[in-house]
Amino acid sequence: MNFLEERIIKDGVVKEGNILKVDSFLNHQLDVELFDEMGAEWAKRFEGVEINKILTIEASGIGIACVAARHFNVPVVFAKKTQSVNLDGEMYTAEVESFTHKNKNHVIVSKKYLNENDKVLIIDDFLANGCALQGLISIINSANATVAGIGIAIEKGFQPGGQIIRNLGYRLESLAIVDGMDPATGKITFRN
């Protein structure tokens, strides 16, 4: 087990409905020492890959991306999530529809901060169905920029998002892949 899997075992809480609560260290209270360790791990895994920008999405991706960015010496851009969209031509916009919730969201990045020279590492806290991630990839493609890689803290391996992204040929580095959770016992199974 790696450091993140150990932390999930220690402080994560499994709830009914395939919910994994990690708000004590990952997405409400934030353990920035852990984020630093995650950044170092991604830097190791993406060593030799050209990366000049990190892209994340509000809100809980921002802290992880910013601390991790210190290991890459690159700026972070965070996409905004909104239900309405002001199409003023100065923004890249992706409409993403949740397969499970059926609601639509827009993912938005200013055209000023993404262009065809950018080699982008996407960072986010969770990957389940991959809706937000698909929106971020769509935006990078709109900008004619390159997806250099994707770093995810926790992937829910029993939901399809990660497999879809790998099928599409993207390099996806999830630090912890949860293959199963039992709300009755609290047991969490990680992929080897």
Place this chain on the structure above:
Amino acid sequence: MNFLEERIIKDGVVKEGNILKVDSFLNHQLDVELFDEMGAEWAKRFEGVEINKILTIEASGIGIACVAARHFNVPVVFAKKTQSVNLDGEMYTAEVESFTHKNKNHVIVSKKYLNENDKVLIIDDFLANGCALQGLISIINSANATVAGIGIAIEKGFQPGGQIIRNLGYRLESLAIVDGMDPATGKITFRN
């Protein structure tokens, strides 16, 4: 002029309606090296003050708070902003009304992550009328925690938020206080 004021002069854009656009380095694209320098500066200014937690508010405060927290060796908690609120008793909630926009927002923090032993440094990117900041202070008071200090990147000194907070006796350290902006010439005047 300090490093942040210099950066504002270099990359900030003054728009009609007292708007200062700093989205190229502070709140859309994020210069994490600059955030680190800001963190070091707050650590210097709050040296000797007991701080065991940093509180910020989504979205643009999170990156600054996380990078700054590395200088304090404390966790970050970010408050969520929402227009509706589910009062389930597990959350501290503050209703804040914008004097200028008249809209109401709720600022929310889980009761698990704030308690009477916490000495809290509030960090945020902007202070103008101080609406969000008032909500954060209200939540810290609800938790019987202590406001150890407030660190703001850019204070609009010609709007009342900062003065109100100082009148209330809080220690407020704004790294740049803008006293005036001229959209015609782009000139920005800082407080000495």
